Amino acid sequence: MLTVNHYILLSAILFSIGTVGVLVRRNPLIMFMSIELMLNAANLSFVGFSRYLQSIDGQVFVFLILAVAAAEVAVGLAIIVALFRTRQTVNVDEANALKG
Amino acid sequence: MESIVFYLFAAIAVIAALGVVVLRNPVYSALCLAVVFVSLAALYVLLSAPFIATAQVMIYAGAILILFVFVIMLLSPGSDPLKEELKRQRPLAILFGGALVALLVLVLATTALPSPRGPYTPERIAEIGSVQAVGASLFTDFLLPFEITSLLLLVAIVGVIVLAKKGR
Amino acid sequence: MRRDTLITEGCVSLDPFLVTLIEALVKTIVVILALLTAFAYLTLVERYVVAKIQSRIGPNRVGAIAGIAILQPIADAIKMIFKEDFWPAQADKVIYTIAPGLAVGTALLAWAVMPLHPPMDIFGYHVEFHIADVNIAVLYLLAVGSLGVYGIVLGGWGSNNKYSMLGALRSTAQMISYEVPLGLALVGVLMISGSLSLVEIVAKQSFIWNVVWQPLGFIIYFVAAVAEVNRLPFDLPEAETELVAGYQTEYSSLKFALFYMAEYINMLTVSAIAATMFLGGYQGPFGILPGVHWLILKIMFFIFLMMWMRGTLPRFRYDQLMRFGWQVLLPLALANIFITGVVILLVK
Numbered sequence: 179m180l181t182v183n184h185y186i187l188l189s190a191i192l193f194s195i196g197t198v199g200v201l202v203r204r205n206p207l208i209m210f211m212s213i214e215l216m217l218n219a220a221n222l223s224f225v226g227f228s229r230y231l232q233s234i235d236g237q238v239f240v241f242l243i244l245a246v247a248a249a250e251v252a253v254g255l256a257i258i259v260a261l262f263r264t265r266q267t268v269n270v271d272e273a274n275a276l277k278g
Numbered sequence: 279m280e281s282i283v284f285y286l287f288a289a290i291a292v293i294a295a296l297g298v299v300v301l302r303n304p305v306y307s308a309l310c311l312a313v314v315f316v317s318l319a320a321l322y323v324l325l326s327a328p329f330i331a332t333a334q335v336m337i338y339a340g341a342i343l344i345l346f347v348f349v350i351m352l353l354s355p356g357s358d359p360l361k362e363e364l365k366r367q368r369p370l371a372i373l374f375g376g377a378l379v380a381l382l383v384l385v386l387a388t389t390a391l392p393s394p395r396g397p398y399t400p401e402r403i404a405e406i407g408s409v410q411a412v413g414a415s416l417f418t419d420f421l422l423p424f425e426i427t428s429l430l431l432l433v434a435i436v437g438v439i440v441l442a443k444k445g446r
Numbered sequence: 447m448r449r450d451t452l453i454t455e456g457c458v459s460l461d462p463f464l465v466t467l468i469e470a471l472v473k474t475i476v477v478i479l480a481l482l483t484a485f486a487y488l489t490l491v492e493r494y495v496v497a498k499i500q501s502r503i504g505p506n507r508v509g510a511i512a513g514i515a516i517l518q519p520i521a522d523a524i525k526m527i528f529k530e531d532f533w534p535a536q537a538d539k540v541i542y543t544i545a546p547g548l549a550v551g552t553a554l555l556a557w558a559v560m561p562l563h564p565p566m567d568i569f570g571y572h573v574e575f576h577i578a579d580v581n582i583a584v585l586y587l588l589a590v591g592s593l594g595v596y597g598i599v600l601g602g603w604g605s606n607n608k609y610s611m612l613g614a615l616r617s618t619a620q621m622i623s624y625e626v627p628l629g630l631a632l633v634g635v636l637m638i639s640g641s642l643s644l645v646e647i648v649a650k651q652s653f654i655w656n657v658v659w660q661p662l663g664f665i666i667y668f669v670a671a672v673a674e675v676n677r678l679p680f681d682l683p684e685a686e687t688e689l690v691a692g693y694q695t696e697y698s699s700l701k702f703a704l705f706y707m708a709e710y711i712n713m714l715t716v717s718a719i720a721a722t723m724f725l726g727g728y729q730g731p732f733g734i735l736p737g738v739h740w741l742i743l744k745i746m747f748f749i750f751l752m753m754w755m756r757g758t759l760p761r762f763r764y765d766q767l768m769r770f771g772w773q774v775l776l777p778l779a780l781a782n783i784f785i786t787g788v789v790i791l792l793v794k
Contacts, residue, residue: 180280183386185325188288190382192295192314198375199299202368207304207350211311214342215295218318221334229325233396234403234415237327241412242420244330244337245427249434251342255349256441262353279463305541305603312596332585340592344599344622351603351611407581409642 185226192219206258210251217247283324291317304350308343315339326400329408473577477557485710486519492753493518499757529699534606542604546704549597553711555590559583560718561645563728563738575738576645583644584636587719588629591674595621597708616764617676617683623771624673624680630779631667634660634786635723648727652736655726662782664724666775668748671716673771675709678756682764717748 192215199212221240228236290313297310315338322331403411416424490505494514497504509517533539563575580586595618602614635656639647647656657664673680721727721744728741762770 180284182391184284184288185321186386187383188291188321190379190386191292193382194375194378195292195295195299197378198371201371201374202299205304207346207353208298208307211298211307211346214311214338215298215314218314218338221330222318222321225322225325225327225330228327228398229400230394231392231396232394232399234398234411235396235419237330237408237412238415238420240327240330241333241416242423242427244333245431248337248342249431251345252434252438253441255345256438259349259353260441303538305538309541309600328580328582329585332582332589335589336585336592340589340595341622344595344618347596347599347603348615348618351599351615407642409582409585 182226182230186223189219189223189226192216192222206262210254210258214247214251217243280324284321287317287320287324291321305347308347308350311346312339312343315343326403327408329412470577473575474558477562477577478554481554481557481711481714482707484714485707486523488710488714488749489522489706490515490518491749492756495750495753496757499754523703526703527700531700532698537606538604540604541600543701545597545601545604546701546708547597548600549594549708550704550711552590552594552597553708553715555593556587556715556719559586559644560722561648561727562741564736574645579643579645581641581643581646584632584642584647584723587644588625588632591628592622592625594674594708594712597705601705613683620676620680620683620764620767620771621674623768624670624775627666627771627775627779628670628674630776630783631663631670632723633779634663634782637783637786637790644722644727648722648729651726651729652733655724655729655731657724660724660782660786662778663786664720666779666782667724668720668751670771670775671720672752672755673767675712675716675752677713677752679759679761680767682761682767713749713752714745717745717752720748721745 196212196214196216196219199215200209203209203212221243224236224240224243226236228234228240294310294313294317298307298314301307301310315334319331319334319339322328322334398411494504505515505518507518508515508521534542558577559580561576565572565574567573598621599614599618602610602612602617605611635647636642638656638659639650641647641650676684718741721741725744726740727744728738729736730740
């Protein structure tokens with residue numbers, strides 16, 4: 179019998195995997211993909227709760243999150259492209275020109 | 279039956295998520311992320327949210343990920359360098375990930391779940407249609423966030439065009 | 447319900463879930479076999495149509511009956527299978543292999559929701575002639591269409607060839623650009639039908655087809671669909687005189703056959719969507735004799751139109767193509783939605 183706990187647990191696992199990805203990888207594109215993974219884990223939580231609380235609000239939230247994520251990815255990738263066009267390297271640790 | 283489908287797609291999602299984080303080649307990571315998105319879409323269908331499932335495939339797998347793949351192919355970075363910034367960063371990160379899961383499970387186990395509060399049971403959603411339900415809510419209760427989101431998308435478009443232009 | 451009928455009449459005592467599963471499997475196999483056969487003979491039809499436009503005869507040797515080479519597709523298939531299976535140097539083997547499979551897979555997926563024939567009762571068993579009746583069928587079609595880009599972009603990347611990559615990027619950009627007016631053109635139909643389910647949309651066209659209410663939407667949809675499928679006049683990414691053969695350059699033998707198949711099945715898919723949403727699917731004009739024969743006729747009409755355009759029109763340059771999609775089709779599609787909304791508001 180599936181309860182909301184199953185979905186929340188899966189969401190927690192995916193979120194943690196995403197966090198580890200952001201912490202471990204040095205390639206900005208893969209870090210960004212891990213962030214998208216975390217966002218999706220949150221979406222899964224929302225939809226899970228929407229189903230078990232019998233409210234449609236969760237699904238509406240997810241819809242809006244989808245739109246925001248699309249905008250965020252577009253801008254983020256544009257920044258990455260602009261940054262690494264001049265720099266020719268894709269190591270995030272080397273983008274430290276503003277470091278005090 | 280529902281359980282089998284859930285466990286199947288949950289397993290696929292977790293394995294593919296690990297693939298995103300672990301694989302060296304960024305194109306493989308992107309493909310694994312596509313698998314995660316599609317398996318999550320399957321889970322959304324299981325949760326009586328078919329509209330969100332198709333929106334997820336259309337937007338995430340069909341647009342956002344294509345954008346990722348474009349940038350990966352244009353920047354062609356090859357493999358990820360293995361240098362670490364902090365000493366022992368990788369084991370520490372995995373430890374932290376495990377601690378995070380443990381924390382979330384602890385919170386889940388000790389909190390009482392709220393009681394159902396709305397009229398949208400799965401039967402009702404199947405009756406009136408998932409799109410109609412989300413649409414009705416989106417255009418009445420959530421009209422302001424909806425309009426603000428459209429403004430946000432406009433700002434994002436303008437921002438991307440400005441950022442991506444070469445020179446002035 | 448039909449499942450209970452099957453069990454209470456004592457013909458077979460099967461778990462209802464198993465019955466649904468077997469039914470879906472049988473329908474899927476039938477549809478896929480039909481599509482593969484259609485693909486084979488579509489290549490032949492294309493050669494004849496293009497030959498006629500160019501004042502030639504076309505194939506008339508292999509297994510020719512009255513000058514029509516019936517066995518030509520089989521000869522072509524055998525030739526393609528026996529070609530050297532080529533692996534480009536330093537190509538990414540995994541991606542090089544899965545790209546054609548993805549292309550064909552996503553092309554076939556859209557047929558899961560197409561209503562092919564009005565529901566019938568055969569031997570007391572109620573049969574519905576579609577593999578799945580999802581009530582978000584139109585969204586599903588758009589989602590599967592947007593997945594079709596992966597086969598192309600991975601094909602270009604896996605070939606480890608700059609020309610393939612360029613062709614793939616151009617083709618991908620073209621496809622995702624034209625997805626927008628494609629979807630918007632369909633919104634007009636959705637506003638009239640009030641439902642996203644293809645089965646309902648077809649059922650509501652039993653007297654008048656949607657093209658009567660949405661002529662502009664129909665034209666926009668068809669133009670965007672031709673661009674989606676990478677057919678002339680929008681086939682710059684894979685034209686022979688440009689970039690060798692685009693993303694298909696390094697592919698040979700069976701993998702190339704799969705890409706080729708994906709392109710023709712995509713043509714069939716967009717024709718079927720146009721026929722279903724605008725021309726009434728299996729409905730005849732004014733509701734005469736509905737059946738799958740009408741659907742086949744309409745699909746053949748669109749395919750013939752595409753082949754006619756291929757033989758006649760020059761191709762767009764890439765920047766003209768993108769400008770057309772964003773600066774002409776998109777505003778037209780939005781205007782169509784606006785006008786449809788206003789008219790619906792006034793009529794109600």
